[in-house]
Amino acid sequence: MTAADAPETGRTTAPASRAVLPLAIAQFIMVLDSSVMSVSISQLVEEFDTTVSTIQLAITLYALVMAALMLTGGKIGDLFGRLRMFRVGLVIYAVGSLMTAFAPTVEVLIVGWSFIEGAGAALVLPALAALVAGSYEGPARARAYGLLGGVAGAGIAVGPLIGGWLTTAYSWRWVFAGEVVLVIVVLAVSGWIARDTPGPRFRLDLVGALLSALGLALIVVGVLQSGTWGWLQPVQSPITPFGFALTPFVIAAGLFVLWGFFAWERRVVARGRVPLLDIRNLRIPELRAGLASLLAQNLILLGIFFAVPIYLQVTQGMDAFQTGLRLLPTSIAMLLAATIGARVGSRFGARAIVRVGLLTIAVAGIVIVATIEPELATLPFGIGMALVGLGTGLLASQLGNVVQSSVPAAARSEAGGLQYTAQNLGSSLGTALIGSFMVGALATSVLGLIAEDPGIEAAVADQAHVRVADGIEYLPPAQVERALLDAGFATDQATQVVESYSAAQLVGVKAGMLACTAAALVALPFTRRLPGRHGSTPAA
Template sequence: MSETSGPSSPGAARAGPGAPAASRAVLPLAIAQFIMVLDSSVMSVSISQLVEEFDTTVSTIQLAITLYALVMAALMLTGGKLGDLFGRLRVFRIGLVIYAVGSLMTALAPTVMVLIVGWSFIEGAGAALVLPALAALVAGNYEGAGRARAYGIIGGVAGAGIAIGPLLGGWLTTAYSWRWVFAGEVVFVVIVLLLGSWIRDDEQRARFRLDGFGAVLSAVGLSLVVIGVLQSGTWGWVLPLQSPVTPFGLSLTPFMIGGGLAVLWAFFGWERRVAGRGRVPLLDVRNLRIPALRSGLVSLLAQNLVLLGIFFAVPLYLQVSQGMDAFQTGLRLLPTSIAMLLAAAVGARVGTRFGARTIVRTGLLTVAAACVLIVATVEPELATVPFAIGMALVGLGTGLLASQLGNIVQSAVPPEARSEAGGLQYTAQNLGSSLGTALIGSLMVAALATAVLDLIAADPDIEAAVADRATVQVASGIEYVPAADAEQALLDEGFPREQVDDLVDAYVEAQLIGVKLGLLACGAAALIALPATRRLPGREQGAEA
């Protein structure tokens, strides 16, 4: 385009892809990727301590988690374009510094509001600068099979961070404090910055005016969609549960998501208009016509939807039904981390032989099979060995996906569009994560409510008057809590002592049904994603890459 200039750094292209510095670039980039995904999973297992320490509510901490995902999703495309404007390595470093400032503020936070500002807003903004640049820098430092291996490592590390987070967070939270996680992230950021000379900055830096209006439209549209999805479990998808307003007697969720989609439609129209005027758009919508890019983005969304859905259902089962603490839960998830790292490394090496399409399809089928196996172990007593095998299969399948998808997205676009592709990549992943938690969570709650009412109605030992009272209680809201808590809540509500045991038995059995349906839904989502892989590169195309 007319606003684009040549390279801004005379030495940018001196080192070839095989130069020693480039060969080591994956280490600081992988550490950065690990940092970006670690604290979300840590925060999830530290909610109770945060509530106690800040004298706040669970909903407030969940708001902080929601805002973190929201800020990242809303700013990701803009962060990618800033990499094109100021240089990817420079923006990568600036993002890391911003992220470290947020981490330090979070580690020292005296109040929950300081925590929200430090973690949700400052760290979220830093991550939105780091991640698109990171994806583009991997592509800029490696080519061919080396690039596939590098993306396999990055993808495996990202997945391992999600899986290791509960273990590390559970241990630190139990033995010391959740604050040490965020303090440790500052140290890791310093290490990445010190190793930054290993990363080659060879992009074609461009001169153009940032599409500010497009940035606002994309941020607003994505924010509305993400808020709608994340709040669906509270507000209800269609019929209102705890919706703040009820337009036409319906939940706010469909209006929020619909409004977001309408704004995004306007965003795409605006971007076409900007490009038509010869200016640089925030998103070149022509790239979305590339079949491999579209398939890669859909597959990334599906990967995170399934993985985060599993990581919502399984810890719930382990902690609520099995009574495990955060550290014990993390140990049960460890097979996933190990298998994911190994599969990501192996998948990247065999991708050119079998083709990305075959590897991705194998990964999706493996995850679906893993979900079925784990469902078979969801019983009052945990079947330890089959469960561990199932979790390892989850890691195997998602590791195979991670080994291919980042490389597919970046290799599908020209070099000048790599930052933009990185923004799209991580936007798809954040949307997938949001959908995984919201969809699977709301499905499990609905299944719990339906199952417990059916079991109560079918139990001849439960009196009709008690069953009616239970129906009213369930209609007002039901959650997954330990059996002892459910028993105490029923007694506090004045239910007859002789009927409480039968009600709790029905509730415990309904919990298992809800978890099983949630896991089966994850497996179904993996199978539903299979048609989207049709346009991924095959063996011949993989060999050419």
């Protein structure tokens, strides 16, 4: 018996109109952390005496742990009951939040936030998606998913404002303490959600869980380390197979493990057992298109929310609250677009709305790139960030409903696991890939500008090459100047190097934003199989 053949878990009734409230609050909690971390990068670096790359690692690991465990979390919900696992996951998440709030070192922060919270979220999110589908039908379900998409978008975008204010006025730690309170509220009203009962007993596919987690982890780690190891030409690669950097070999190993995962899942089905992932569902065109679009949505959004705060904080010298204010237009536009998109989806079709959203994001990226200068152009930048919110809100209003409505009722937990796997894989790749592009562009640009500057002596340029080869970070220009002076550089030489470094930072941020724009355009062909008007899809 396979997951697709299994009957849907039973459930008792609950006031459906109230069910979306605890689910929406849980969705808000799940996405709040990443956006808070984005605006708190400078404070975290200073408080823990670490680097931007380490915080980038923490952000990437958080999304990676969720992506790697999401399919397993969805299957556990099928086995023990979705509402029960929703509650258990919330408790685990609260433990991680409390540990993060009191973290004395960055290592403890990574354990509490990236691993424990990530594991809790992997239980909560697939159950959340399935519980929405089980509580609503037809247009009401589409509106509920639109609301959740808007809440998720608002969490990503309002998080910088809330986190920025708390970080500036008090401490980023208060955000995680506040999450514990919100979890208690959700648990208190979780009785409003329709209660389900566990489905037929089956043996959990532990081999499939291990293979899927390992494959995804290798791919993301390879992308994450590309800025340090190099893509092909070795930079700081620990080993150099055939004279190349380790990066492509780690990514290829991840793809090979995922191939092994799919082969194993076919074998499990052939033996009549319940697989971790029923790959027959992946033959559904709407499901594949929805998952690809979700991956692109989060890759773009988290890439933007990594690049923009670095520009505002490191280059412009803003604090966390000022950064949050500059991101507020994204929040407002995202919430409005998600609400409107959910209401007009049946009229225009998901395909048209998602395509408009992706094109809007591409335009937003170009607008923002045009505003990235030494002096912030406040109005054009605000317009660009509002367009980001408009585009991502339109995507969020459609894709959750597309994924859940494309599969049989019995596969809703599995679809929820796939949905959030795609989203969190996109999030981790967005932070890792865009961060890698930015670091690479920063290194190339700073060396080029130093080489072109006749006022910088050859010996100074040689030292710069050595230091960049050892690794380069996004740091405030004043901090770089102090480090150069402490290293014995003459004042005029240090000033000229810092000027080149500051200009290179702008190039790096622009490269990151252009990569996000390109991702939006590359995602367009994958929307062809999304439902059109009245649920129609193009002929095969």
